[in-house]
Amino acid sequence: KxxxxxxxxxxxxxxxxxxxxxxxxxxxxxxxxxxxxxxxxxxxxxxxxxxxxxxxxxSRCQIIRFTSIAEDRIIEELKEMGVKQKHAQYWANLAQGSLGLACQWAKLELADTNLYETKKELISSLSTCEFADALNLAQWLSDESKKIAAAWTNLDEATSKTDINRKAQKTLVQIIISALHDAMKLNLAGTKRVINFDQKEQIKNLAKRFDPEQSAEKIADSYKTLRWIESSVNEKLIFEQLLLNLATFDTIEVS
Incomplete structure (x- = not known):
């Protein structure tokens, strides 16, 4: 061509x-x-x-680095797509300056996936998750991931099913990371500016459960999960390992 x-x-x-x-x-x-x-x-x-x-x-390419896009601009773009103000603000926060990523999530939201409600339920469950709840929550995450992937496939037929499954799984893990990051910020600086501005009570509960060092360890565990997703590790095992770690104050190592 x-x-x-x-x-x-x-x-x-x-x-x-x-x-x-x-x-x-x-x-x-x-x-x-x-x-x-x-x-x-x-x-x-x-x-x-x-x-x-x-x-x-x-060596054969000219490297051009793209900077983050202003949050206000992303919010306006999402609102023009038909996303509600509150939802647009959240997806813009989560995207961390990536307009393309925010638009992908917005399209899923507009496709009646209830992605925003899934996010709220996930963070609410995380804030009270005990060890005995971890496996059930992991199964729920796996089921939600499949629903998101099915909707994503209809929106992006050119992308392989494997890649879409990974994107759906990574979206849920990114939501978890955002909540842990908010909890760590709340403990360190008492900041009012958090990604999950719409669930401050749940973030406060997480901040009470994990001190800044523990939150940082849980975030590191979550990024390890993202690498496992890229390596095509079994989805159910990935979520079970992640949730068991989040439900305890110590990290469970897998040999």
Whole structure:
């Protein structure tokens, strides 16, 4: 396709999302066209983990770093899509400056997935989760993840089912991380500005359960879970391990 001249305009562009997922063989196959692209062609590799690209790939590209988009702008964009003000503010907070991510969650919300209500139920459950509740909550998370993935598939038919399942799982883990981060901030600075501004009582409960150091450990556990998701570890086991750790004051190590 790169060798075919454009017919509708003077130039054409190819955008490759999630370039960090390309294996070495795939990246090597791109080297020649990256080094000597046709004059009418622009090739853009979107990447969130630059270290995953081979040095030979990076040396043939001009690296442009995108900064975070202002929260107010994201909120306005989501409201124009039809998202309620309160919901738009939350998704903008959670997206941490990523308009694309916020829009994906907003589309799910508008597709009647009840994603915002799922988020509220998840954080409420987390704030009172005991060890005996962990496995049931893990099963609920697994079920909700499947519902989100099913809706996501209808919205993004071009993306593989495996990648969509991962995105759905990671969304729920990111919500958990946001609550733990809020609890840590509340303990350290007593700040009123939190991501989960709509569930301050639940965040206060989490702050009472975990001191800043414990919250930091739980956040680290959650990021480990994100890496397991990328490695295709069994979904149910991932959530069970995460919730069992969150329901205790010590970390359970898996050998």
């Amino acid at each position: 790169v060798s075919t001249r454009p017919t509708m305009s003077e130039r054409k562009a190819f955008i490759l999302s999630e370039a960090e997922k390309l294996n070495a063989a795939s990246q090597n196959s791109l080297l020649k066209v990256l080094e000597e692209p046709p004059e009418y062609c622009c090739i853009i590799l979107l990447c969130t983990r630059l270290e995953k690209l081979l040095p030979t790939t990076k």
